[in-house]
Every structure is written in C-alpha cells, then in structure tokens.
Amino acid sequence: MSKKIRVLVAKVGLDGHDRGAKVVAAALRDAGMEVIYTGLRKTPDLIVEAAIQEDVDAIGISILSGAHMTVFPKIIGLLKEKGLQDVLLFGGGIIPHQDIDELKKLGVGQLFTPGASTQEIVGYVKSWVEQHRN
Numbered sequence: 001m002s003k004k005i006r007v008l009v010a011k012v013g014l015d016g017h018d019r020g021a022k023v024v025a026a027a028l029r030d031a032g033m034e035v036i037y038t039g040l041r042k043t044p045d046l047i048v049e050a051a052i053q054e055d056v057d058a059i060g061i062s063i064l065s066g067a068h069m070t071v072f073p074k075i076i077g078l079l080k081e082k083g084l085q086d087v088l089l090f091g092g093g094i095i096p097h098q099d100i101d102e103l104k105k106l107g108v109g110q111l112f113t114p115g116a117s118t119q120e121i122v123g124y125v126k127s128w129v130e131q132h133r134n
Helices: 019-030 044-053 068-081 097-106 117-133
Strands: 005-012 032-035 058-063 088-093
Touching: 005 019, 005 044, 019 032, 019 088, 019 117, 044 058, 044 068, 044 088, 058 068, 058 117, 068 088, 068 097, 088 117
Parallel strands: 005 032, 005 058, 058 088
Antiparallel strands: none
C-alpha cells in the first residue's frame, strides 16, 4: 500500500483572506491526501519548519497580498538550505503572468490563478508526487 500524499497548505504574511486556501485544502483532503493547514499569517520560516515536522510531499501557498516575489523565493531558499529539494512548492492567488514565469525559473511549481479548478490542482499535486516520489 502506498503512502498517503501529505500536503501543507499555508497563508503567508499579513494576508487575511483564507477562503481559497480552505477550498483547496478541502479538495486535496477529499481526494485522499493528508492536509495540514497552518492557518493565517505564517512566516516562510514557520512554513518550512512545519513542512519538516510533518514530513510533507508538497507545500501549497495561497497569496493575495502581492508579496509573492518575496515569499516564494524565500521559501525556495529555505527548502534548499534544509535539503528539501524533493518537496513540491506550488501556490495560487493573484500573481501576474510575468511573475509566474520568473518564479518557475526559481524552482516554484505550478501557480494557479483565480478560476483554476480544484480538480486541476488535485491532479497536478498527485501527478507531481507520483513522478518525483515513487
């Protein structure tokens, strides 16, 4: 029997809108994954520490505040520093297309913008974990 996919879902910084994060967390859970939701206003350091403690396969960041060009590079740097290059970092929120391209070059996975379906997000996480963890 294969191990359940474990995903940490987090909100970073001062952004207090968590409906999208909760919808994605519920969809991942409904798809059979173990989901750890950290709640609001977490720092990149707290997110990476939680990812280590929870032994996750993926981290999903929801960001609407415009701080994505600071937050995602910081988390990628911390993941590399801690030897967690095999953990998927993906996200969603209000992120301009040119920034999405730049973040992907840094090693961030798929970034889902408003209108993305939960099935698309679930499929992406499952596919990535199957390809990189088995």
